[in-house]
Amino acid sequence: MTEFVFYTIAVGLCAFALLSVTVGDVFHSAVWLTFTLLSVAGVYFLLGAPFIGVIQVLVYVGGIMTLFIFAIKLTANIGDARIRQFTRQLWPGAVLAAVLLAFLLAVIRANAWSARALPPVQGPDLKEIGTELLTRYLLPFEFISLLLLAALVGAIVIGKVKK
């Protein structure tokens, strides 16, 4: 059962990701990215991390994808399917990515840890994540809020139309 779910999500994830970097229309590319991100959320649920999955759906699908679609619509008449979308390094880039993929998969196969089965104990629950976040990782947590504030202010300043 778990195998079936895993392979379904895995095949979907790879297909959606490939489509999102190869389709002609940028808007379609954003839609395929949405499906990719939802599949990644599915992987998190499968890994026993429902909180991360929910955050993934909220932040990525709810927030970042809306931004992407806004950006695509604000830069209108560029999303035309007839415009060339790839640089001249299309085939060298594809070959490089494929060679790296083959190499990394060989490395993963050769390592002992890759055959490690799922441990019988349950993964961390929400309470543990919250405790870690507000005790050991308090400083990075606060820095993230500072970073988000800086991004917010920076985006307003850069995006403001100068009169």
Add this chain to the structure above:
Amino acid sequence: MISLGHFVALSTVLFCIGLFGVLTQRNAIRFLISIELILNAANINLVAFNRYLAPASAEGQVVSLFVIGVAAAASVVGLILIISIYRQRQSVFLDDFNLLKW
């Protein structure tokens, strides 16, 4: 039986698709989309290693939350820069951004 290697292999495939996108996209928005794919691949790795190698701790999941936060900030600033450049040069194609190229 799904082992740790399955999840790491899945995230490797996702990373390489993102790398392919970064190397070949001409449109700046699709370039950012490829970067999101790479960040998601890293996140899958973090959560998978957390679940398989240290199931008692929550560190991998906490770090993956930070990655999601940084990715959100990065894409906000990246997209607003693209929109700002579009206003000035009427283009989102990376080979048109040659103002600093001599």
